[in-house]
Amino acid sequence: MTNVVRTTCPYCGVGCGVKAQSTENGFQISGDEQHTANFGRLCVKGAALGETLGLEGRLLHPEINGERVEWETALDETARRLQGIIDEFGPKAVAFYASGQLLTEDYYAGNKLMKGFIGAGNIDTNSRLCMSSAVVGYKRAFGADFVPCSYEDLEQTDLVVLVGSNAAWAHPVLYQRLVKAKQQRPNMKVVVIDPRRTATCDIADLHLALRPGTDAALFVGLLNVLPPPEPNAFDGQTAALEIAANWTLEKTADFCQLDSADVQTFWHWFAQANRAMTLYTMGINQSSSGSDKCNAIINVHLASGKIGRDGCGPFSLTGQPNAMGGREVGGLANQLACHMNFEPADIARLGRFWGSERIAETPGLMAVELFEAIGRGEVKAVWIMGTNPLVSLPDSSHVAQALANCPLVIVSDVVRETDTSRFATVKFPALAWGEKNGTVTNSERRISRQRAFLPAPGEARADWWIISQIAQRLGYGEAFNWQHSHEIFCEHAALSGYENNGTRAFDISGLATLDREQYDALEPVRWPVTSTINSTFKSWRANGKFQLLPVEPALPQANADHYYPLILNSGRIRDQWHTMTRTGNVPRLMQHISMPFLEIHPQDAKRYGVTQNSLVRVASRSGGVVAKVLISANQLPGNVFAPMHWNQQFARKGQINGLIKSVCDPHSGQPESKQTAVRIQRWQPAWQGEIFAREDIAFADDIQWWKQATSGVQHFLCAADSNAQVWIETLATGRGWQLQTACGNGEFYHVLAWQNGELQLAFYSANVWPEISAAAVVAAFEQAPPTATERHRLLAGKTAGTAVDTGATVCSCFGVGEKTIRAAIASGCKSVGQLGEKLRCGTNCGSCIPELKALLK
Known part of the structure; x- marks a missing residue:
């Protein structure tokens, strides 16, 4: 009897196969080489699934x-x-x-x-x-929620368009499959349409950094320049083409705030490609006109015949496993x-x-x-x-x-x-x-x-x-x-075929008679699965014809003004999942990005007086958050970006969806989460710091804090305008702690709290984020009582013993830090491949490769 269980990853919609192998120390998690979604590859979140199996924090009783x-x-x-x-x-x-x-x-x-x-x-x-806008788009065009593509199509196409999708971080395994396909077929073109320059742009032949929310215009304009379909080939054809005729190259480029030559290049590539795919996700769907954007994409595939063939089609990438x-x-x-x-x-x-x-x-x-x-x-x-x-x-x-x-x-x-x-x-x-x-x-x-x-x-x-x-x-x-x-499952499968006879695209009635053993052994299978009805996309027709939807491009409902002059875009980061209830407690998944950030263009950073790693208050008409500043030319001027993952279990004030108004697409009911008008204000607190403790910490009401997943110790980043010394001494009162402190002219304040020779708390604060070795501090909580010299080094936050400061984590799969990578580059590594051979970074999920390339530059 094997001790390996084949299962499926619970994160994104790629649906990777996972193997869980029983060992003496628990379960070893690895990719399933037999699963056609991933062929053994896992992203860093999937690879860390074994670290989420503990029962700490679980709800175990009603x-x-x-x-x-x-x-x-x-x-x-x-x-x-x-x-x-x-x-x-x-x-x-x-x-x-x-x-x-x-x-x-x-x-x-x-x-x-x-x-x-x-x-x-x-x-x-x-x-x-x-995903609800994608559902509306498919149903309006095809008469059914029928995704007409497969992952194999990526390896057979001539052009891939990624629009509103940072697949390198949100769907890493599928993105790496695309990277490999492009390496094997260098003539394949990749176009990325996104206001931000993201990690996905690493393989882009063309990046269209368009005005946020204007994606539909690119595809309506493209429909205008494509050879028209045969008369009456599609329902709605006349109205759709009449609207498209108004969207000339000049009008489209102006509306999207793009260079006309770049728009023309995209249109030319799409028109000339024998096979083309468009991959889209939240940047399209999460809009007050998301359904229309989906149909604008589907329209060009229908009109050009780039659908229902290998390597072709409009492919909505689902966000969740089911x-x-x-x-x-x-x-x-x-x-x-x-x-x-x-x-x-x-x-x-x-x-x-x-x-x-x-x-x-x-x-x-x-x-x-x-x-x-x-x-x-x-x-x-x-x-x-x-x-x-x-x-x-x-x-x-x-x-x-x-x-x-x-x-x-x-x-x-x-x-x-x-x-x-x-x-x-x-x-x-x-x-x-x-x-x-x-x-x-x-x-x-x-x-x-x-x-x-x-x-x-x-x-x-x-x-x-x-x-x-x-x-x-x-x-x-x-x-x-x-x-x-x-x-x-068998009841569900039987219902799918009940009085169907090919009238409904979803049909898995061929699985309705599985016995328990067959169900347990079921291999991955794409629907439809029937015994008699051929209901593949190529044969599927609803009401006789597919439909072109007349789409008039519309701007987002969020408008910048004097009071809220910036447009906020929200999204995911590489190593966290949804609201962090699973991934937020895995230490290595918190190392790459450890707290909420606001990405801002250098021009706007100068305008608002914010600097790299400074703190900023972000406010909309609905709420406010506090975040760390990340200055980057990857952002368009006038636009900012923040991740949506943090919640009240991991930050006092980091809930980004609290800023977003309840504006929804009228057809799908999907909220417009990608564009929100905000203002920012630099916050220079009296102190910023890190605190480590054996037990739970009671924070004063005015202290902003951000929880850091760390093994064996409570660890937080924190900042406040109040007196840090008063707070720390209040924590120590009545606990019998002996305090060892260091301070310098009000510029920094460090504290170690001891009890019976055992470290209870370590606190480091300064006017700016203190530079300490977190690894050394965490190690001190696990080691024998230190010598006097070691205590002084620890009070300074310096590396001691075997703890090594490797710098900010770049590769979460293997825990490789920036300082380690820079040292390898200095010693002669000249490429991503050489770094991988020496340090293993970039050799698993590949999500860190764009950052490795940046460090090599």
Whole structure:
């Protein structure tokens, strides 16, 4: 019997295969060479999955109002309160908010309960925040949410256009596959369309740093210069071409604030390429006109015939591991299960299959409007599953107010303390990755198994089990009497083919008869999977024709003005995932970028008087954050960028979505998270510093802090206007600590706190960020009582013993720091390859290669 379990990564939508091998010291995580999504390659987050398997901070038992209760009590009380709300206010007074982190089986159970038996459409998902515009685009063009591309197409195309996608950081394994394809086929062209110069531009033959939010114009103008399709080849063709005719080269270049020659080059390359692909993600979708942007992209592929052939097509890259699976089961509020719609025939069909007369007849509330309805008191119970909307939704202060006033907030999660769970009436302990058993679907429609290799800890249970237990208590037991995820999957597969006969693109009915053993052994497979119906994209037609959508390019709704003169773009960084509940606690994933930052162009930095690594307050009409300044010419003047990951568990004031207004695309309901008007103000605190402690630290209310994941010690960056000495002495009072201090004319203040010869706390502050060796300080907490000389070196924050200061981490996969890399370059390494041979940096996920190239320069 093998001790290796093949499973699937729980991070982005690439859907990489992972192997978990049992060892004496736990589990060794590696890439699955047999999985066609990654062929053994993993990014740094995937490679660090083994470091997320601990139980510290886990929610392990049901709770009501913060008190541990038995499962029966939690389930009975929750069902009783849900039923009471439904009886008094109707089914639309309750809602579910799910997540692309759920398995398909979990999603299916939640959708079935809400739309099939409670009888309201109010189940939506955090995928609304990332992929719903792409869904609208595909459905309007093809009549179905059918992604017409595969990863293999990247290796066969002549032109790749990446628009609104920093794939090098957000989808690293897929990006490295593209890098390899370009190396093997040097004539392949790569165009990157993005206001920022990101790591993805490393392989770009052309970077179009356009005015933020103007992407649609590039594709509408491109449609204008392409040879027109045959008359009546597509529905909507005449109107789409009439609008495009107005978008000349000059008008497009002016609207996008680009050089006409660069726009013309892009158009020429696309028109001349025999095969072309456009890869797009949040930069397109997260817009008040995101659906139209998606259709502008799809239009040029349809009109040029660069679709339905190898190496061709508009390819939306999903952000989460199972955003696609959620779309399949009806996890979005404006769709029914298995890609069915709120139409009489589909409603009746679903009722027959589920044996229910309570099928929802109208769409439910989409994410942003759902929480607005909670705030108005119209929705009185919400069940939040596997997501953290207090961090990910826009205008988060209003979301917090809504949940604070909601009579019943149910949270199913793996982490006990999140920004969202502090508002929970009921907490259900869910299974985490490594414990869950089911399926996910990646960006290319490939269904893969997530298999369990760990036992369920404490009293944690599968999400589908929790949902089915509530359903049974609400009186729907017969329809939810599952004993295993295999039964749910087979029911889902059977529904996909029920009365289908090729009328719906999503069909996996060929998997409906899998027995338990076959389900357990299921290899990755792309849908459709049927026994009789040929429903590939090449053969798929809805209503006889595909459709060109008339698209009139529109600017973002956010406008800079005198009070808020900068446009903020938000996004991801390389080593963190979503709201950091998993990755934020892994020390090596916090080494590359350790705190929220604001990237700003040198001209704007000079204008506002901010310098590299200084602190800045960023404010919009909705909220404010504090961040560290990163000055970079990669940013356009007048624009700034900040990462969206930090939350109240990792920073006092770092929640970037609190700045963003709840402005949504009218078709998809997706928020415009990419453009927000802000102002900045330099903050020069009285001191800035780092603190290390054995135990939890009580911060004074006026201290800004940023948590640093560090093994064996509490570690924070912090800053304040108040007196640091008063705060530290207050911490030490009554604890019997002996303080050893050093200070210099008010310019710095260092403290070591000792008790029985053991280090309890180390604090270093100065007018600017103090230069210390964090590795030396952390090592001191683990070592035997130091000598007097070692104490003095430690008080200075200097390296002692075997601790080595390697500088800021560049390669997180192998922990290679900037100082180490610079030393290798000085000793003769002249290329990325030579650095890789000497230090291993750049040889795993490849995400650090652009930074290695910059250091080599």
